Amino acid sequence: MNDTNGTQMHLEYPVQGGDFSSAGGASSRIKNVLKRLGIEYETIKRIAIASYESEMNIVAYAATGKLLVDIVPGEISITAVDIGPGIPDIEQALQEGFSTATPLIREMGFGAGLGLPNMKKAADEMVVESTVGIGTTVKMKFRLT
């Protein structure tokens, strides 16, 4: 089963910038909700990749942010909103291998320039909006068949 049986839902999960120790918590909670709704595994997997990368981007780069989940019949949206430095060149940020990560972040196995490309591959649609000095919003859509 890969639809939501008519369920409509809006969920919000706060994510704290710099808090590597509880990073991944919001994504785990989202995954558990989707499992309970009976969403098929392939879709849960795509959303897990996208929500985790979004969450890690907030943790690694932003001051604070949240993941918004909107579930409507036929579609799930994940929106990552942060208050942070913003992305000066979105095209560049979407290129595999481009990263502004600090050495500390890289040592932990992040910052390989794979985050946004992974999100784009996982989602059916992705739109990135960013204002330097204000923050970034990434909206991703996942169609249910």
Added chain:
Amino acid sequence: MNLSEMIDAYGLTVFAPPADGTVEAAFGYASDLLSDVIANAGKDCVWVTMQTHTNILAVASLKDVGAIVIVSDHKPADETIATARQKGICLLGTGMPAFEICGKLYAAGIKAAEG
């Protein structure tokens, strides 16, 4: 080969036991880049890595990884071990470097993970 048999066969250190030792270790993935693992590791796979911090547990849990094997005698932090036990995530260790344990697992029939 299931997870319990794998632990016995290669003398792996058990920091946190598998929730179900009978889960088949059919696939493997080796990487220290978490973005690579979250994208490409598959369900029930054996993930070979040198990373030891708690973030490996979120990645393993999100992708339903069967077991994490930390190589070259690197020890996870106490906090990582405690969280793995609490969440039922199988956390193992070996003195072998990544290339060696991967080679042994591959020779034993554990194939590359299907993302």
